[in-house]
Amino acid sequence: xxxxxxxxxxLSTVFFGLNFNANAGVIPNWHSNFGVELADLTDEDDxxxxxxxxxxMSVYGxxxxxxxxxxxxxxxxxxxxxxxxxxxxxxxxxxxxxAAFWSDLDPSENNDARIYQNSDVFNGQNANIFTWxxxxxxxxxxxxxxxxxxxxEGGDIQLNFxxxxxxx
Numbered sequence: 001x002x003x004x005x006x007x008x009x010x011l012s013t014v015f016f017g018l019n020f021n022a023n024a025g026v027i028p029n030w031h032s033n034f035g036v037e038l039a040d041l042t043d044e045d046d047x048x049x050x051x052x053x054x055x056x057m058s059v060y061g062x063x064x065x066x067x068x069x070x071x072x073x074x075x076x077x078x079x080x081x082x083x084x085x086x087x088x089x090x091x092x093x094x095x096x097x098x099a100a101f102w103s104d105l106d107p108s109e110n111n112d113a114r115i116y117q118n119s120d121v122f123n124g125q126n127a128n129i130f131t132w133x134x135x136x137x138x139x140x141x142x143x144x145x146x147x148x149x150x151x152x153e154g155g156d157i158q159l160n161f162x163x164x165x166x167x168x
């Protein structure tokens with residue numbers, strides 16, 4: 001059975017073609033324990049880091065034990081890439097992916113920018129939690145984005161957005 005997709009707060013993303021703007025306050029399911037910093041991604045632009053998951057995840061009906069975390073806001077399960085391209089062929093270019101916030105981001109432009117991975121129980125299931133914290137937009141370094149993707153072992157996906165300054 002495919003997992004349910006839950007959005008903590010829907011904001012504008014290029015990938016989904018939505019155009020809503022909102023200021024996020026306290027998000028009920030925001031996971032504040034960020035876990036371990038993925039240090040290879042902190043000072044880089046257009047990079048990815050493959051991580052082994054503490055709990056295998058069911059994503060779109062297949063089990064995965066590792067994922068490529070991308071500085072541009074995506075998780076890639078089959079094609080590990082650091083590329084950033086907005087096109088109609090997203091699936092062809094990136095394979096099985098979750099685009100938490102798909103944009104041209106550059107962590108190297110903010111000393112506070114971090115990308116984290118954590119494993120915890122979420123809604124009664126083992127979960128892998130990925131947080132992009134204060135990641136600047138590539139074009140305008142003053143626009144900082146903080147968001148997370150929570151994926152449970154049962155295949156539930158929740159995207160949380162604390163702040164998306166880089167949304168037009």
